[in-house]
Amino acid sequence: MLTANLIAVLVYLTGPAVAPASQPTGDPRNIRTGATIPDEGYCDQPYVVITQDGNWLCTMTTGKGEEGQQGQHIVATISADQGKTWSPLIDIEPADGPAASWAMPLLMPTGRVYVFYDYNGDRVDSIGDQKISRADMLGWYVYKYSDDNGKTWSSHRFRLPVRETEYDRENDWGGKVQMFWGIGKPIVAGQSVYLGFSKIGKYLIDKSEGWFFRSDNLLTEPDPNKHVWQMLPEGDVGLRSPKGPIAEEQNLVALGDGSLYTVYRTVAGHPCHAYSRNGGKTWTPDAFATYTPGGRLIKHPRACPRLWKTNNGKYLLWYHNHGGVDFTQRNPAWITGGVEKDGSIHWSQPEILLYDPNADVRMSYPDLIEQDGRYWVSETQKTVARIHEVDPTLLEGLWSQETNKTLARRGLVLELSAGQKRPETVPMPKLPPLRDGNGFAIDLWLTLDNAKPEQPLLVAVDDEARGFYVATGSKSSIRLGLRDGMGQVYWDSDPGTLVPKRLQHVTLIVDGGPRIISFVIDGILCDGGAARQYGWGRFPSTCTNVSGKGPIRLGPGMDRQLKALRIYDRVLRTSEAVGNHQAGLQ
Numbered sequence: 001m002l003t004a005n006l007i008a009v010l011v012y013l014t015g016p017a018v019a020p021a022s023q024p025t026g027d028p029r030n031i032r033t034g035a036t037i038p039d040e041g042y043c044d045q046p047y048v049v050i051t052q053d054g055n056w057l058c059t060m061t062t063g064k065g066e067e068g069q070q071g072q073h074i075v076a077t078i079s080a081d082q083g084k085t086w087s088p089l090i091d092i093e094p095a096d097g098p099a100a101s102w103a104m105p106l107l108m109p110t111g112r113v114y115v116f117y118d119y120n121g122d123r124v125d126s127i128g129d130q131k132i133s134r135a136d137m138l139g140w141y142v143y144k145y146s147d148d149n150g151k152t153w154s155s156h157r158f159r160l161p162v163r164e165t166e167y168d169r170e171n172d173w174g175g176k177v178q179m180f181w182g183i184g185k186p187i188v189a190g191q192s193v194y195l196g197f198s199k200i201g202k203y204l205i206d207k208s209e210g211w212f213f214r215s216d217n218l219l220t221e222p223d224p225n226k227h228v229w230q231m232l233p234e235g236d237v238g239l240r241s242p243k244g245p246i247a248e249e250q251n252l253v254a255l256g257d258g259s260l261y262t263v264y265r266t267v268a269g270h271p272c273h274a275y276s277r278n279g280g281k282t283w284t285p286d287a288f289a290t291y292t293p294g295g296r297l298i299k300h301p302r303a304c305p306r307l308w309k310t311n312n313g314k315y316l317l318w319y320h321n322h323g324g325v326d327f328t329q330r331n332p333a334w335i336t337g338g339v340e341k342d343g344s345i346h347w348s349q350p351e352i353l354l355y356d357p358n359a360d361v362r363m364s365y366p367d368l369i370e371q372d373g374r375y376w377v378s379e380t381q382k383t384v385a386r387i388h389e390v391d392p393t394l395l396e397g398l399w400s401q402e403t404n405k406t407l408a409r410r411g412l413v414l415e416l417s418a419g420q421k422r423p424e425t426v427p428m429p430k431l432p433p434l435r436d437g438n439g440f441a442i443d444l445w446l447t448l449d450n451a452k453p454e455q456p457l458l459v460a461v462d463d464e465a466r467g468f469y470v471a472t473g474s475k476s477s478i479r480l481g482l483r484d485g486m487g488q489v490y491w492d493s494d495p496g497t498l499v500p501k502r503l504q505h506v507t508l509i510v511d512g513g514p515r516i517i518s519f520v521i522d523g524i525l526c527d528g529g530a531a532r533q534y535g536w537g538r539f540p541s542t543c544t545n546v547s548g549k550g551p552i553r554l555g556p557g558m559d560r561q562l563k564a565l566r567i568y569d570r571v572l573r574t575s576e577a578v579g580n581h582q583a584g585l586q
Helices: 166-170 392-399 574-583
Strands: 035-037 042-050 056-063 073-079 100-107 113-119 140-146 187-189 192-202 207-215 230-232 248-254 260-265 272-276 306-309 315-319 333-341 344-347 351-354 364-371 374-380 385-390 412-416 439-446 456-461 466-473 477-484 488-492 504-511 516-521 552-554 562-568
Touching: 042 100, 042 374, 042 385, 056 100, 056 113, 073 113, 100 192, 166 192, 166 207, 187 248, 192 260, 207 248, 207 260, 248 306, 260 306, 306 364, 315 344, 333 392, 351 374, 351 392, 374 392, 385 392, 392 574, 439 456, 439 466, 439 574, 477 504, 477 516, 504 574, 516 574
Parallel strands: 042 364, 073 100
Antiparallel strands: 035 385, 042 056, 056 073, 100 113, 113 140, 187 192, 192 207, 192 248, 207 230, 248 260, 260 272, 306 315, 315 333, 333 344, 333 351, 364 374, 374 385, 412 562, 439 504, 439 562, 456 466, 456 552, 466 477, 477 488, 504 516
C-alpha cells in the first residue's frame, strides 16, 4: 500500500517551472548545442535558402537595440559549411535608413533570390501629435533581389500593392498608414508564388487578420516592374479567429491536389487553420486547427506556429503544445508530422524537438533546411539565433506513426509480458541519472477495477526514499511520482483518461533533457484537453537520481489487473509509445 508519506506532495507540477541554467550537453535537442548565426544584438526570423552554389543564405532582422528600436534593419549572411560558420553580415537595408524588418527570402529557379519585407518608407513616427515607440510594422511592403547568391542586393526596392481593406480604415491612421508584417518564406505552388502576411487593425497589435499575395508571373518575368500581384482573399475581410481579435503570422503550404493550407496564431489557446481550393480567392470558415478533420484541437499559445512541406511531400508543424494565450512559455518546441489524405492534412502525435534548460527562455520563428537528405532547423530567442541538425528518424517516426505496430525493444531492462506469472515483487532495474537527455519510460497494459484515487499500482521506492511509484490520481487519472531521497514530485495524466473495466495502454515518459514527464494513453499524448493548460509537466533540476535499490512491488490486485509491464532505461519517443500501443498486448 502507498503510505501517507509516500503520497504527500512536496513539489506539485502545474506547468513549466523555472529550471536553473546549465551548460550545453550532448543532447542535440538542447538549443545551446546549436551553431550560432551572427547578428548585431537583436535578431529575429533567421530564414535560410540554399543558393545555386550550394551555400546557405540566411536573411534576418537585426539591430543594436531591442525589438522595434531605431536602427532595426534586414541583413544577409552566408554559410559554406551547413551553418557551422557564417560570413560577416551583409546589409540588405542599412541601419541608418527607415526601419526595415521581417525579411522573407525566396529562391527562384534561375538562382535569383528575392526578399520581401516591411519598410517604413514614409518615416512615419507618430499618430497625430503622439510619438510612437515602434515603427517597424507600418509603411510599405517591398522587395529586393540578388543575382549573385546574396552577396549584393538591388539598389531599387519594389513595392507590393497592399489593397486598402476594413482593418486599414479602422486603424489609428484611418487607412492613411497601413500596418502589417509577414513570417516564414513565400512558396511556389504550380506556376504561382504565394506569401502570407498579417494586417494590423489597431496599433500595435490589438487586432489582426491574415492575407496573401499571389503572383502568376514572378517565376517567369525577370523585370520587377512587370510583376503582377493580387492580394487575396477577395473582399474586405481577411482570415480571422473564431474567438478573439488576434489572427496573425499566417504561413502556408501547397497540397498535392493544388489546394492551399495555412496555419496562424491566436489568443484562444489554439492556432487556426484554413484551406483554399481556388488559389487563395476564398478560404474555409475560420476554425481552430485539429489533428485530423473533426478531431482533437491542437493547443498553442500566442507564438508562431510554423508550417513546412518537405521534399518527400509530407508536412511538419512547429508549435508549443499547450493552451497558453500570451507571448510566454515558448519552451520546449514540439513538432508533429503531417500526411495528406483526401485533400486534408492528418497530424501525428507530437515529439519534443528543441528545448532550453531554463524554462523562461523562449524560442520561435524557426525555419527548416533540407540538404543531401539531412534536416536542420533555425530558431531565435531574439538575442541569439542558432542552427540545429535534426535526427531524420525523429521525423520519419512522425510520418509513419499511423502504421507503426512495432514493439520497441531497445533499452528494455524489465519485461513482464502478457500471460507471464505476476510475482509480488520484481527486481528494480538501474535507471540513468535524469540529465543530459537521459531518462526512462514505464509501459503498462492494465484493466483496472475502478478509478478510485491513490490506489498503488507499482511502488519502487527504497528505504532511502528513492525511486518511483505509479498510482491512480484524482479525476480518473494515472499518477507518476518521482522520489530522489530529498522530496518528491508527481504528475497526473489528463482527467478522465483512466477508464475502469477497459483494457488500456499507458506509457509514462520521464525525459531528463527538458525535464518533462509526459503520458501517452491508448496512443494519444496527453495535452491537457479542456481541463488544463498542459498535459505534460516539468520536474526540477534537483531531481536527478530516482534509481532506487529496492524491488518493484505490485499494488493490491495488480497481479490480476496488470496485463503487461515494460521498463526502458532511456526516453521513449512518442512515436515509439504509439507503436507499442498499436502492437497490441504481447
